[in-house]
Amino acid sequence: MRNTSRSRxxxxxxxxGLMAAVDEIIFHQLLGWHHFYDxxxxxxxxxxxxxxxxGEIIALVSGFFVLLELRxxxxxxxxxxxxxxxxxxxxxxxxxxxxNHKLLRLHQIRYDVPLLPYDIFWNLSAVVLILIGLWLxxxxxxxxxxx
Amino acid sequence: MHAAETPTLITSVFWxxxxxxxxxxxxxxxxxxxxxxxQRLPLFAAGSTLMMLAFxxxxxxxxxxxxxxxxxxxxxxxMFAPLAWVLASPMTLALRSLPARYARWSxxxxxxxxxxxxxxxxxxxxLNIGGMYLLYATPLYQASxxxxxxxxxxxxxxxxxxxxxxxxxxxxxxxxxxxSFKMRLTxxxxxxxxxxxxxxxxxxxxxxxxxxxxxDDLQTAAKIMYYGGDLAEALLAIVLFxxxxxxxxxxxVRFSKxxxxxxxxxx
Numbered sequence: 001m002r003n004t005s006r007s008r009x010x011x012x013x014x015x016x017g018l019m020a021a022v023d024e025i026i027f028h029q030l031l032g033w034h035h036f037y038d039x040x041x042x043x044x045x046x047x048x049x050x051x052x053x054x055g056e057i058i059a060l061v062s063g064f065f066v067l068l069e070l071r072x073x074x075x076x077x078x079x080x081x082x083x084x085x086x087x088x089x090x091x092x093x094x095x096x097x098x099x100n101h102k103l104l105r106l107h108q109i110r111y112d113v114p115l116l117p118y119d120i121f122w123n124l125s126a127v128v129l130i131l132i133g134l135w136l137x138x139x140x141x142x143x144x145x146x147x
Numbered sequence: 148m149h150a151a152e153t154p155t156l157i158t159s160v161f162w163x164x165x166x167x168x169x170x171x172x173x174x175x176x177x178x179x180x181x182x183x184x185x186q187r188l189p190l191f192a193a194g195s196t197l198m199m200l201a202f203x204x205x206x207x208x209x210x211x212x213x214x215x216x217x218x219x220x221x222x223x224x225x226m227f228a229p230l231a232w233v234l235a236s237p238m239t240l241a242l243r244s245l246p247a248r249y250a251r252w253s254x255x256x257x258x259x260x261x262x263x264x265x266x267x268x269x270x271x272x273x274l275n276i277g278g279m280y281l282l283y284a285t286p287l288y289q290a291s292x293x294x295x296x297x298x299x300x301x302x303x304x305x306x307x308x309x310x311x312x313x314x315x316x317x318x319x320x321x322x323x324x325x326x327s328f329k330m331r332l333t334x335x336x337x338x339x340x341x342x343x344x345x346x347x348x349x350x351x352x353x354x355x356x357x358x359x360x361x362x363d364d365l366q367t368a369a370k371i372m373y374y375g376g377d378l379a380e381a382l383l384a385i386v387l388f389x390x391x392x393x394x395x396x397x398x399x400v401r402f403s404k405x406x407x408x409x410x411x412x413x414x
Binding site (some may be wrong): 029036037046049050051053058060061064068072 | 335336337339343344347350366371373388391392395396
């Protein structure tokens with residue numbers, strides 16, 4: 001008996017953690033668009049940033065262990081896990097693009113350039129990821145292949 | 148500052164102590180004839196080697212005049228070396244290797260409520276990460292530079308507090324005062340947050356603010372603390388979840404044996 005709900009949640013946790021890692025590696029380290037600290041973050045934002053950062057690490061690790069356990073129990077539903085992964089990644093991206101960047105003003109995507117196109121592209125990519133996740137979820141719900 | 152021979156003396160004393168401890172682990176594991184501990188000898192030796200590296204003369208010299216060196220030394224001593232040691236379960240080995248009389252005496256001592264409070268994840272986090280706030284956000288760091296005894300005490304504190312923290316969160320050794328997975332996970336979450344918050348504060352305020360450290364070096368040191376700490380705490384989270392997985396698997400084995408449904412699971 002495959003556990004679809006746990007498969008999906010395991011995927012969501014990995015999706016969130018991976019997206020956060022991608023953000024850290026590509027935008028902070030490789031492109032250097034984001035800064036470690038941009039000199040404008042309010043104190044509360046900095047504190048919540050610390051908690052969010054801790055949550056991302058725990059999410060990535062716990063997601064892998066949830067899926068690992070399901071595999072041991074032969075209860076992993078792969079498509080649900082992928083759907084969850086895309087939903088988690090897109091959801092995090094959208095959260096980052098709206099709450100973190102705009103509401104808490106933790107940091108911006110890039111500095112010294114007009115921000116609007118970047119913001120639009122950022123949140124659009126989040127919506128695309130979520131749509132892929134929803135499409136996969138729809139496919140997973142159809143009782144076709146069994147492996 | 149101190150005479151030129153003092154750092155060499157410190158290095159020799161710590162290297163000697165670490166070699167003795169590692170040798171004791173090996174002898175106890177061999178005497179015990181348990182493959183479990185012999186298999187974990189490399190982990191224990193890795194922990195000792197990391198600590199020897201942290202106390203090696205070039206590292207001591209680097210840490211002495213450069214905050215970046217201090218931070219690398221701190222990450223090794225306080226996070227990576229203790230984690231490797233914890234994974235080798237040295238406390239279990241020690242208790243099993245002691246003569247029965249002393250082992251009974253030790254376990255009676257460890258049952259005391261004092262050790263419940265000491266090994267509580269919250270206490271361990273306060274001692275470890277609270278200690279970091281005390282060191283870098285107060286003039287304590289500056290005071291330690293001119294006082295060898297204080298300097299050594301701080302090093303020993305971070306080794307012990309780092310060990311206690313990893314031991315308490317990992318929970319991979321049997322304990323008289325076990326704490327729930329949820330408690331340990333929650334405390335780890337706040338521990339990571341507090342650690343990365345402090346690193347950001349140090350980056351922004353240029354702590355520890357001393358005239359002979361350049362802003363660039365201080366910010367690099369804060370980043371070493373942030374990312375080094377991340378890696379160590381992610382490893383700690385993996386150890387924590389591995390224990391959770393093992394526990395669940397054991398429960399599943401008991402359950403499936405009781406109802407004769409072993410075939411349903413690949414266990």
